[in-house]
Amino acid sequence: MTYCVGLKIDSGLVFMSDTRTNAGVDNISTFRKMRCWETPDDRVLVLLSAGNLATTQAVASLLDERTKAPDERTSSMLETPSMYQAARLVGDTVKEVIRQSAPVGQSADAFGASFILGGQIRGMEPRLFLIYPEGNFIEAGEDTPFFQIGETKYGKPILVRAHDAAMSFEETVKLLLVSFDSTLKSNLSVGLPLDVLFYGRDSFKVGYEKRIDADDAYFKTISDGWSTALKTAFKSLPDFTR
Amino acid sequence: MTYCVGLKIDSGLVFMSDTRTNAGVDNISTFRKMRCWETPDDRVLVLLSAGNLATTQAVASLLDERTKAPDERTSSMLETPSMYQAARLVGDTVKEVIRQSAPVGQSADAFGASFILGGQIRGMEPRLFLIYPEGNFIEAGEDTPFFQIGETKYGKPILVRAHDAAMSFEETVKLLLVSFDSTLKSNLSVGLPLDVLFYGRDSFKVGYEKRIDADDAYFKTISDGWSTALKTAFKSLPDFTR
Known part of the structure; x- marks a missing residue:
């Protein structure tokens, strides 16, 4: 599994992702899920990915035009005229990869992948998108300023x-580390390090x-401190009376 | 969906369950999930159920021998010699119901149901079991003194x-209400009232x-108080430094 969050704040965008991938519980590896x-002076685009690793790597490779010789590559992510176009490009690419992966007549579920795309292109506002395995996508607004992918519930x-x-x-x-710590503690397939x-x-x-x-000292402070702080918070509430 | 918890403490057993059942989001009802x-002076047995409502009601009806005329019924739950036998009985009954519900060659997943069974029979210790849709079950121990069924993650x-x-x-x-409140806030298909x-x-x-x-005043105190207490707990931790 995976846990990634993209979050919009007034001062910009914050992204966090874990690095554990697994095929069963006996085959785990570390892969960067943040690109x-x-x-x-022109643009920054950040892509977080969850789901089938072959799919997410294929999507990133196609976006970077790795089908071409190294000299002829320019990532198409550096050329989209708007963030909206970049989200469409990611969506179209994931659809293409899944279509090619799933054998005829079989379910494409196993090849599924979802993405969070955020960034800003000069002349436009910072924007944050969630892209589904079906290739369609939604944008974060004021009411829902963050997106999660992977193991989102904890x-x-x-x-x-x-x-x-x-x-x-x-x-x-700090907030993201508390959220990640709850997830790390509950789902073995989400793992450190975090980006x-x-x-x-x-x-x-x-x-x-x-x-x-x-070994990160701040992460340890949050992880231990949150347990203590939660217990204190819990104790501060009045007990039930029969 | 559903959220139910059974928890073992030194002084006994505590059970909590929600009451919302749904078929889609436009067909919700209130049903008791605690029996x-x-x-x-002889025994108390408590059964919490999650999953297909037809299955869980059929299981309870069979346990209560509702296939017989009212005068001839004695619930088989009142006659099992041990909690272990009661758990086996629930397991066998759920297997039987699912086998009868699923048409030949079709998946039985849609008919699935899981149960938490807890209680005590004179001469034995209090015990707590989690019974799977497959009919097998596990027992709570010191390391894992609680079981959840339904929407368990939040x-x-x-x-x-x-x-x-x-x-x-x-x-x-208090602890269970905090846990239920987090779930109620995140999943529409878990709903008040709680038993x-x-x-x-x-x-x-x-x-x-x-x-x-x-309208319960204590529930409101916990629900509002926990939001505030969490924020205070969160503020008490040191911020990240670059």
Whole structure:
């Protein structure tokens, strides 16, 4: 499985993804699920992926035109005129890959993959999309400023309750780590290290990027601290009376 | 969907279940998912059910021998010599019902149902079982003192983190309400009112039983209070630093 979140805040976009892939519980590997395309002063596009690894890698390879000789490649993600067009391109590519993977008459479910695409192109607003395995997509708005893909349920309640568009990047990373920690604790197929990326509105360059591994001191502080803080919060509520 | 939890504490067993059933989102109803069999001074058995409503009702009807004329019925749940035998009986009954429901050659998945069975029979310890749609079952132990069925993921993190066998019944109801509130907020197909039941170890009678509806003052206190307490807990952790 996988857990990825893309979140819109007033100051920009924050992305976090885990790196565990698995085929059964006895065949796990580490793969980066966050891809970034950047042309300084023009655009930053970030793509998070969940689902069949062959599908997500094929989609990224096609977007990067790896069917061509290295010299002739220019990623099509660097040439789309708008974020909307970039989302359509990802959607069309995933449809194409799944169609080619699924044998005639068989279900395409096993080849499914979903994506979160976020970024900004000069002259336009930052935008955030969720792209389904069917190739269609939705955009985040003010009411729902984040998207999750993969194992979304364990980490959702805290996102819903604590998210606030006015949050700083630093607070947002804290929120995402709490959400990821709940998921890591509950689903073995979501695993460290985590990739985090911040894109600052109107900056047209990657603002911050880090890989957070199991030894990360801040992650440990949050993971341990959240257990304690939750227990304290729980104790602060009045007990039931018969 | 459904959300039910059975939990073992030092002082006994606590059960909570929602009451919403749905076929699609436009056909929802309220049905009790908690059934109790009691012979004072001899036994209390509580059964929580999730899954296909026709299956769970058929299982309960068969356990109560409703195939017989009313005068000739004695629920077989009142006659099993041990909790283990009661769990086997529920397992065998669910297998029988699913076998009869699924047309030849078709998948039985749509008819699936799972159960939590807990209780105590005089001369033996209180026990808690999870019964799968396949009819086999597992028993709760010290390491995993609770079982969930239905929509289990949203409400699991808080159970894992805050559960403690030494908790009182009153604290346990608080914990379960927090877990149910997270689930209610995230999945429309889990709905109020909630049924709660307490069985006190070696009491051989139902200790406490209540239906908690949307107007319940304590439920409101927990639901509102938990949002605030979570935010405070979240703010108490240090922000990320770049």
